[in-house]
Amino acid sequence: MRRICFLAGLFLLTIAVNCHVIAQASESETTQKRSPELPLRLTDEEFNPLAQQHDVELQKALQEEINKNKKWKSLATRKKLAVAVVDLRDVQKPKFAGINSNEMMYAASLPKIAVLFAAMDAIDKGELKSTPEIQKDMRLMISKSNNQATTRMIDLLGYEKIEQVLTDEQYHLYQEDQGGGLWVGKRYASGGATNREPLKNLSHAATAYQVCRFYYMLVNGRLVSRERSKQMLDILESPELHHKFVNTLDQIAPVARVFRKSGSWKSFHSDSVLVWGKERRYILVALVEDESGEQIMRNLVIPVERAINR
Numbered sequence: 001m002r003r004i005c006f007l008a009g010l011f012l013l014t015i016a017v018n019c020h021v022i023a024q025a026s027e028s029e030t031t032q033k034r035s036p037e038l039p040l041r042l043t044d045e046e047f048n049p050l051a052q053q054h055d056v057e058l059q060k061a062l063q064e065e066i067n068k069n070k071k072w073k074s075l076a077t078r079k080k081l082a083v084a085v086v087d088l089r090d091v092q093k094p095k096f097a098g099i100n101s102n103e104m105m106y107a108a109s110l111p112k113i114a115v116l117f118a119a120m121d122a123i124d125k126g127e128l129k130s131t132p133e134i135q136k137d138m139r140l141m142i143s144k145s146n147n148q149a150t151t152r153m154i155d156l157l158g159y160e161k162i163e164q165v166l167t168d169e170q171y172h173l174y175q176e177d178q179g180g181g182l183w184v185g186k187r188y189a190s191g192g193a194t195n196r197e198p199l200k201n202l203s204h205a206a207t208a209y210q211v212c213r214f215y216y217m218l219v220n221g222r223l224v225s226r227e228r229s230k231q232m233l234d235i236l237e238s239p240e241l242h243h244k245f246v247n248t249l250d251q252i253a254p255v256a257r258v259f260r261k262s263g264s265w266k267s268f269h270s271d272s273v274l275v276w277g278k279e280r281r282y283i284l285v286a287l288v289e290d291e292s293g294e295q296i297m298r299n300l301v302i303p304v305e306r307a308i309n310r
Contacts (some may be wrong), residue, residue, distance in 0.1 A: 036255075038276065039221030039229045046092050050216045055095035058087060061307035065080045068303070075290060079103050083300065084208035086216055087308050089152065089234075094216070097307070100272040104180035104199060105287040107206035108263030109145045113214060114173070115153050115183045115198040116235060118162045120228040128156060142261055147188035154187050157171045159195035170216070173210050181210030197232055204263070208285040214258055215259070215274045215283045233259055234276070244271040244297035245284060252302070253277055262297075266276060269293025 061087060067073045075081035076099050084098035116138055122128035134156075140149035155163070162184050166174040174181035176198055185195035186203035196203055214223070218236075221229040236259040239246055244262050256277025263270045270287040285303055288296050 001035055010297065037238060038233055039226055040091055040092065041272045042220055045198045047220055047222070048092065048142075050086065050094065050096055050213050053086070053094045055087070055097055057310070058085070058095045058307060059097040061305065061310045063099060063211050066099055066301040069299075072296070074289075075296075076287060077102060078250050080289040081296075082208040082285075082287045083304070084283075084285045085304055085308065086212050088219070088281040089285065091281075092251050096212065099210075101209040101212075102179035102207050103268070104197075104202065104207050105289065106265070106268045107204055107270040107287055108204055108265040108268055109150075109186045109188070109204070110144065110208055110211065110263035110272055110287075111182055111259055112141050112150050112188075112263075113164060113211075113236075113272070114184045114262045115150055115157065115167055116232055117173075117214070117223060118157050119153055119166045120232055121165050121224050122157060122161060124224050124228050127161070139235055140220075142235050145241060145261075145263070151187045152187045154184065159185060161192070163195065170244050171223070173214060176242045176267070180205060180277075181207050182214065195250045207288065208287060211272045211285040215272065215285075217274075218259075219274060219283075236260060244269070244294055245273045245286075245301055247273065248301040249273070252305075253280055257281060266295065267293065269297060272296045280305065 023237055047122055047281060062083065066076055066083065067234055072081060079100050082100035082103050082105060084209070087095040117196050119128060119138060123130045128134070139150040140146040141153060165171070167181055174183055180197060182200045183202065183205040185199040191298040194203060197205055217223050218232055223229045223232065237257060239258065239260040241262065246258060246260060249256065249258055253275060256275050259274040261272050268289050272282050272285040275281065284301070286300055290296060
């Protein structure tokens, strides 16, 4: 009887130990996936502006990967393809490289991130009240790229507010004397006034470099405030549209955190993503004018990762 009780107790102890080990392993995996916490907590001394982080070796590797594909090389030569990447594996020493990264292009829905940014700035300043309806519209605008929700946000904010935030000297996400950048100057609906940007008369525009800077400042908690940056990251995470970059990332990095906004209209295609995982941490932005742009976006991810990992 004592032997039976001893064996039963040993059996129960073994189960308890195994459950504890499994729980620890699960917690460890979650910690690895979520660590370090976003936004990052770099001090002003530790934070390095992206403009100072151009990396010659990454630039060479990226150029070689693009040149391997004759179509991509041709598009890049004709300035119909822009690509930019930021390697964030060492957060204090990021590496930037880009091809046509200062070439402003029509970006369709990608600049909706500028509307999100302007809305968070307005909420922070007390110019816009955060309501459940506004929170819902901001999420719909980003995760599902809903045009109606975006237009409602644009109408609430106004073009002047959006332009003011993008051109603010604290952010410089649009600089007329530096090739432009992010811009929203038209509702995502027919009709209504417009405020097209001054360089190319575009309504919804972006440069790959400035979109990289948007994500780079966001991941470091430097858009509006750390709290507002986190709220924007929460809205950008787990996109509900799984095409372009995300289609490939779903296959090669299924457990990585993905923060994303893309856009498409006719032959104009764009995508932007912050990938944050155990094995890969980078920002990738691409804009292309080509009928096969969606497939080009899917095919870009692996060559860009090769360039990062050289």
